[in-house]
Amino acid sequence: MPQPTVLELSSRTSPAGSRLVASRPAPVPPPGPRRPGWAVAAVRPVAALVVVGVGVLLLPETLPGEAKAALFAFALAIVLWSMTGLPAAWVSLLAVLVLVALGGAEQDALFDSLASDVVWLMVGAFVLGGAITSSGLAGRLTGLVARRARTVGGVLWSVTVLLLPLSLLIPSTSGRAAVMLPVYRSLSRAAGDRAVSRALALLVPTVILVTTVSTLVGAGSHLIANDLLEEFSGERISFAEWALYGIPFGLAAALVSCFAVSRMFLGPETRALPLTVPTGPRATYSRPERRTVAVTLAMVGLWVSESVHGIEVATVAVAGAVALTAPGIGVLSWKAGVKAVEWNLVVFVGAALVLGEALIDSGAAEWIVQRLFAVSGIAQAGSELFVLVVLTVLTLTSHVYMTSHAARAAALVPALLYLGASLGLDPVAMVFIGTVGMDYCLTFPVSSKALLLYAELDGDTFEPPDLLRLSSVLLLAHVALVVVFYLGYWRLVGLAL
Template identity: 35%
Template sequence: MTLKYKVLGIVFILIAVLIGLLKELDYLGSLSFIIFIFALGMFIFSSLPAGLVAWLSLCAGVLFGLPEEIIFESFNVDIVWLMIGAFIIAEVLVKSGLLSRLTQWIERHCYTKGRVTFFTFLLIQILSVAVPSTSGRASAMLPVYNILSGRFHHHKKFFGIGIPVLILMGANTTLLGAGSHIIGIGILSTQTGESISYVEFLIYAMPFGLIVGLITLFILKMMYFKDFGYDFEVKSEQEKRPFTEREKSALILVGITILLWLGEPVHGLDIAFVTILMSLIMMLPHFKLISWKEGLSSVSWSLIFFVAGAAALGKLLVDYGVTDYFQYILMTLFSGLNVTSELTILLIIILISVLSHILITSHTTRAVVLIPVFIILAESFNLNTQAAVFIALLGINFCVTLPVSSKALLIFYESEDRPFESRELMRMSMMLLPVYIVLMILTYYMYWQHIGLELI
C-alpha cells in the first residue's frame, strides 16, 4: 500500500469517527453518510471502475446494517431505464444506416475547421431540445464521436472532451436538458404550488445555454483544434442515395419517440417509459432494425450499474436523514446572515449550486439536496422562489471537474480509447468555472430580472 492510500485511509477513519459522533444522525443515517463518503473518495482517488465501487459500497452498507432492499430496488429509478432505452435507440441509428448516411453528409460538407466545429455544436444543441437527459444525448453522440474522431484523427481530443462538455453546457437550454430540472421543478411544485413550464424554461434558459455553449466551443477550439490541415475532396452530389426501408423505419420511429418526449404534458406518460417502450418496439422483427440480442449488447451495462448504484447511494442520504441534516446546517448558516443585497443573495445561490458538484457527484442528488434548501432560503428572505430555483438548477448543471461529476462524461471517459484524462477535464473546468459564474451574473442583470425572474 502506497503512502497516499495510507494517508487517505487514516483521513477516512477520522471522518467516519466524526460522523459517528453526530447526535443529529441515528446509526443508519451515520452509516449511510460514511458509505457515501467512502464511495466518493474511491470515485476520486481509486482506479477501480466506478460501478464496482458503488456496488461494493452498497454491499458493505448491507453488511453493517442497511436493509438488503437497497440492492434489489436500486434499478427502480427512471433514469436507469431511460439510459437503457437510449443506448438501444442509439444502436438502432447505427444499424439502420442513418449514421452511415450522416458520415456521408460529413464527407460532403465538413471539410473546413469552421464547418466541423459548428456542425458538432449545432447537432448537440438540436439534441438538447429533443433528447431528455445528458446521458441520453451522450449515448446518441458516441457513434458520431467515433465517426468524427476517425475522420479527423489529429483532433480526436477535441471531439473526445468537447462533445460531452458541450452536452453539459447544452443542458442549460431546456427543461428536458437534465433530469435535475424535472426533479427541481417537481420539488418547487410540491413545496410551493408554483411551477415553470417547458416553454417558460426554454425562454428563460435558451439565451444563457447558447451563449455559454458558444464560449465553451471557442475555448475548446483554442485548446484542441488549433491547426486543421486537412485537404479532402468534396464528394459529388451524384453519390447521394435514396433512403432505404430500414432507414425510413428508423427515422419514423425515432421521430415518433421525439414527439412523445415533447408531448409528455399532453399524454402524461413518463419520458423513461416512452424511451423503453419505443426501444422495445424498434427491436420487433417486423421492422428489421435490430434484434433483441443486439439491443441488449448495445447497452453499456457497466455504466448502467454505476448509475443504479450511485442513485441508491444518493437515496440513502435522503431516506436516513442525511440531507435533512445538511439542510439544517445550511439554514443555520443562512439564518445568521443579514442578507439585504440582491447581489449577495445571487452570489450565494450561484456559488453554492455551481461548486456543489465537487462534493455531491450525482446531478440528481444535488437537486434533491439543494433545491429544498433554496426554497426555504427564498421563503425566509421573501425572495422570488421560482427565480431562486431556476438559477440554482442552472448552477447545478456545471459539473465538468471530474469524470464522475456527470454520466455524460463517464460515457466517453469509460469508452475503449478513453479520449481524455481526469487532469485534462480539471484544466477545462478551471477555465470554464469563472466564465460560467460571471455569465450567470451578467445574464441575471441583463435578462432574467427583466422577464420575471428578479430575486427581490
C-alpha cells in the same frame, strides 16, 4: 615476489563465436524488501479514508447513525473515484455494500434502484442510439458535421451546433451521449491524432451537459424540480417558459465551452489542420433510416406532450426500444439492441441512486446543505447580487458531494424554496437559477453518466486531470454567465429574484 592480480575470465558468445574476456565482477546490490506497486498507490486513498472515518466519528451526536453511515459511504466512493483507477461501477457497488453493512440502507435498496425510471430511460436511450448507428443515420449526422467544416477547429464548432437541438429531442444526457458516440468515433478516426480525439471526447459530453438547461425535458431532474415547485408554491414553469429562459443560456454556455476546449487542448496549428471525413454520396433514406426517424419523432412527440397523455418519459423510451427491436419491423435485432446498452453505466447509476437516496432519507444531505448555507452567509444576505452569486456557486459545486442529478434536485430544491421564502424571493427564479447550477457537473468523470461514457472509451480519450483542468475554467465562466444573464436578460423577460 608479489603475485600478479588474477582477473576473472568469462566466456561470452557473440555472432563471431566464443571468446574469453577479462571483466570485473558486477557489484551486487544488497537485498532489500520489495514494495509492490499497489501498496504505494494505496497510501493516499487509505490515508484519506482514515481522515474521513475520523471525521465521521467526530460528527455531532445529534446526527443520526444512518446519516453518518451515508456520509462515510459517500465519502468512500468519492475518495476511490478521484484517487484510484478502480472501475466506477465497482466502487459504487462497494460503497453500497459498506452502506448496508453500517446500517445506512436496507439490503433491498440496490435491487429496488435498478427498477428506477432513470435506469429504464437509459436502456431505451442506448437502444435508440444503437438503432441510429445501425440504420445509417449516424453516418448522416457525421456527414452533416463534416460538410460544414474543413478544419479541425471548424469541426469542433460544427459538433457544438449539432448538439444544441439534441437537448430538445432526447430527454437524457446519457441518451444524447450515446447517440453522438458513432459521430465521435468517425471524426476521431478521420483525425488520427490523439490531441484531437481528446478534445472531441471532452467537447461532446461537456456541451451535452451545459445545454441540458435549454429545455424542461433536458433532464429528469427538471421534472422533479418543477413538481417540487408546484407542491411548494402552486406555480409551474411551462415548457415554453423554460425554453425562453434556458435556450439562450444553453447556447452561450455551449459556445464558451467549445472555445475553452479548443484553446486549452489544441494549439493554433492543430486547429488549422484540414480534416476530411469520407461521407460518400448523399443517398436517399433507406427503409431502416425512415423507420428509425419515424420512431424517434414519435418518441419526441410523446415526450413533449407528457402532460397531455400522462405516459412517462421512461415508458416512452422502453416502448421505443421495443419498437426498434421488433421482429420484422425494427431496424436491429434484440441481441444487437441489448449489446448497444452500456450495462456498466446501468449498474453505476443503480448504485449511485442508492447512495443519493441514503443521503436524502437519512437527513445527511439536508445537514450538508444547512452547513453550506450557514458558512456562505446567504441566509443573512441583504444584497440581491450576493444571493445570486452564492446561490450559483453552491449549486454549481453541488455535484461534488451529490453525484446523482435527481438526488441533487430532490435534496436542494426544497432547501432553496424554504430559503427563498425566508428571504422573500421569487420561488420560480430560485428553482430555475438553482437548476442551472445543478445541471453543471464537469469536475470528475463520475459526476455524469455522459462524461463517464466518453472517459471509459477504448483508445484515445481524456484523463480525469484534463476534465479537472477544464472545469476549473468553465466553473468561473458559468458564474459569470449566470450574473450576466440575470442582469441583462432574465430580469427583462420576467425571471427575477
